[in-house]
Amino acid sequence: MELKLILLFMVFGAVIAVKIEDLLSSVIAVGAVGLGLSMAFLVLKAPDLAITQLVVEILCLIILIRATINKDLPLIKDGRWFFNTVATLLFIASFLMFAYFALLELPDFGKPIMRVAGSYIANGLAKTGAANIVASIILDFRGYDTLGEATVLFTAVIGVLAIIRKVGRIKK
Amino acid sequence: MTEYILCLALFCIGLYCVLRKRNIIKIIIGLGIMEYAVNLFFVLVGYKTGGRAPILAKDQVVSNMVDPIPQALVLTSIVIGLAVTALIVAIAIRLFERYGTFDITKIRRLKG
Incomplete structure (x- = not known):
């Protein structure tokens, strides 16, 4: 049961990381996903992985914050959003089809x-x-x-x- | 089965982020989410209900341990993921210095 809750937390964190506009908030949200993954490893009886994931997640966060800090970024809204969305959905649908057979x-x-x-x-x-x-x-x-x-x-x-x-x- | 489906949902979110977003940092974040999902899937496949961690103890036999092989593979994969993320971020920082933007449609010097 707690494993499902942690997985749901990770999915919500990932959705926030993808959808939020501010880059620094996005990086912090993905850090929350990584720490949730560390907890999930602990529940799945993999203590070595939990420790390694914790360390790696913190280092990864530091590297990503170094890349995003002090860079103002204009938000991009225009472009071929229709074509992009259709291609993305096509890729995800084909992936899900293979995943179903697997x-x-x-x-x-x-x-x-x-x-x-x-x-x-x-x-x-x-x-x-x-x-x-x-x-x-x-x-x-x-x-x-x-x-x-x-x-x-x-x-x-x-x-x-x-x-x-x-x-x-x-x-x- | 619910665990597998949630793990697939996590992978699909990462795939959407990689394919749809135009900011390089967002693409790196999407790659990271996909990597998390794959690592999690390996460990989920090796989990045994009511199992214990694969560390030997007095009453430990084969039937009450989780599968240690996916854990060993994922331990390798996590560390490689960190190195790959560092490499991508280094390339992104260089691109920002050169072009002044993270937008992938503006970075088109090499486009034919």
Whole structure:
């Protein structure tokens, strides 16, 4: 029950974030959605994710506020709103159609298929020595995924530095 | 089932925001909302009713734990999401310095 309430809170926060005119209020509303997601992870029994989501959400908010502050923005109302709206609704309708067919195949909520996870839980402590199964998966069973994640993170940081840098290299 | 539908609604709000809005910051916000919805969907698929967190304890067996694999994948995905958001915001700040606006229809130097 509390999970549904948190999800409803997130949906309302997202609607406010999309619909409100002021950009700073919009950023703060999306921060509320992220904190709601953190609470939802806690209810869904994922404490590691809840902690990570909290930290990441706060950093994300700081970055977005840095981008929006001190920039006056004229509101844009004109343009091809009819064409845009029709195209948007078409995309959302096709997405919902695919989602309907996918939902028919999914197992019911609360009954996961734990074919792979069963062996990880049963042998995790003996094979890796970690009491936290999530930590044993990301650092041991699927260590190459984590290596790829570190590569993506490093590449993104290099990209940010290359874009933000004020002075380029001077040619001789 | 209601949880899945609310999660889909969240994704659709983000999709609407990305496709319909013309302000770059709004588009970044829409991307963030879509990312939240996808992460939430993964964890929802792995949830077991009455399950416990996947941390070993004395009375912990396979049948009373939630699925740990989606949680491990989403942990990776959250951190990558932060890096991608930082990259997009950096590009948006540069575009603002160059063109003086966040309106995507005014940024058309590269348009053929």
